Amino acid sequence: MKILGIESSCDETACSVVEDGKTVLSNIVASQIDEHRLYGGVVPEIASRRHAENILWVANAALEEANCTLDDIEAIAVTYAPGLIGALLVGVSFAKGLAMSAKKPLVPVHHIAGHIASNYISHPDLEPPYLCLVASGGHSHIVEVKDYTHYHVVGRTRDDAAGECFDKAARTLGYEYPGGKFIDNAAKTGDPNAFKLPKPKVQGSKYDFSFSGLKTAVINTVHNAQQKGEEICREDMAASFQKTVADILTEKTMLAAEDLGYTTIALAGGVSANSGVRAKLSQECEKRGYKLYMPELKYCGDNGAMIACQGYYDYIAGKRADESLNGIATLSLDKISE
Ligand code: KG4
Ligand code: ZN
Numbered sequence: 001m002k003i004l005g006i007e008s009s010c011d012e013t014a015c016s017v018v019e020d021g022k023t024v025l026s027n028i029v030a031s032q033i034d035e036h037r038l039y040g041g042v043v044p045e046i047a048s049r050r051h052a053e054n055i056l057w058v059a060n061a062a063l064e065e066a067n068c069t070l071d072d073i074e075a076i077a078v079t080y081a082p083g084l085i086g087a088l089l090v091g092v093s094f095a096k097g098l099a100m101s102a103k104k105p106l107v108p109v110h111h112i113a114g115h116i117a118s119n120y121i122s123h124p125d126l127e128p129p130y131l132c133l134v135a136s137g138g139h140s141h142i143v144e145v146k147d148y149t150h151y152h153v154v155g156r157t158r159d160d161a162a163g164e165c166f167d168k169a170a171r172t173l174g175y176e177y178p179g180g181k182f183i184d185n186a187a188k189t190g191d192p193n194a195f196k197l198p199k200p201k202v203q204g205s206k207y208d209f210s211f212s213g214l215k216t217a218v219i220n221t222v223h224n225a226q227q228k229g230e231e232i233c234r235e236d237m238a239a240s241f242q243k244t245v246a247d248i249l250t251e252k253t254m255l256a257a258e259d260l261g262y263t264t265i266a267l268a269g270g271v272s273a274n275s276g277v278r279a280k281l282s283q284e285c286e287k288r289g290y291k292l293y294m295p296e297l298k299y300c301g302d303n304g305a306m307i308a309c310q311g312y313y314d315y316i317a318g319k320r321a322d323e324s325l326n327g328i329a330t331l332s333l334d335k336i337s338e
Pocket of ligand 1: 010135136137138139162163164166167178179180181184269270271273274275300301302
């Protein structure tokens with residue numbers, strides 16, 4: 001069963017054809033990042049315009065590369081939430097038009113559910129239930145994946161998302177947007193113990209995150225040094241920062257796994273590409289005898305394959321949308337599981 005997946009929630013216009021929720025037949029991603037980089041972040045209006053310009057050729061390219069036509073497609077899956085509303089609406093409107101004209105079922109997919117599903121592509125043996133750490137540019141969640149379409153968010157960020165924190169720390173160190181991968185690269189040659197950075201304490205849920213204090217600590221350390229005319233070693237700060245984030249994410253995930261009785265753990269979202277986070281989580285899971293699943297690097301960032309993959313599971317669970325489908329900027333995973 002072939003599903004066409006459409007993703008346009010942020011700054012990537014992406015379409016993919018996936019067979020039976022695991023075999024990727026095509027995965028086309030048109031990134032706008034070079035343009036947004038000029039402004040130091042994603043400009044929503046530009047994102048919507050570029051999606052509108054790109055979506056048709058990206059969808060055609062995905063069908064072509066998969067060597068199929070719309071006739072071969074069983075259903076059309078589209079990200080409808082969460083994300084930039086104007087950006088989401090381009091994908092949703094396009095998918096609705098396509099589904100209506102081709103008389104195909106339309107399946108609404110939650111972006112974070114898509115990120116989680118990227119693990120099924122790389123690891124067909126992974127089956128719920130398991131615990132998933134989702135760290136992206138907009139979200140940091142610890143999620144109980146109860147089955148392929150039901151989730152319970154047990155931990156979330158109180159302020160910045162992990163990816164956002166990477167990007168802000170990177171900007172302070174003079175790297176381009178989005179700076180996560182530059183920090184990752186610089187950290188390889190830095191000393192992770194050079195700077196002592198805070199691990200913020202969060203009142204309330206013991207699985208919740210907070211990254212704003214860490215971000216501020218990096219900014220203050222760098223600015224104080226600049227005011228004194230001192231040079232900060234970027235590699236050392238990158239390594240210290242990355243280690244702190246990896247520790248925070250891993251500690252909370254291990255705590256939740258222990259308390260809730262999970263021995264199967266997964267990682268997802270853009271930050272899952274980070275080598276420090278992957279290494280720390282692997283190390284701690286191995287220590288405890290937990291099985292860890294991580295997406296291949298090509299499926300860590302936003303892509304259409306993860307949406308087609310989750311779309312397959314949503315489709316067989318009976319989820320459908322009609323022409324009234326709208327984009328939703330903010331929508332918790334818990335809400336779609338009710
Ligand atoms: O999941 P994603 O592609 O988009 C959202 O749904 O938000 O995540 C993008 C985030 C950005 O903040 C980016 O800097 C971060 O993922 N990222 C990384 C790495 N690659 C991407 N952060 C740390 N290390 C990386 N290697
Ligand atoms: Zn994403």
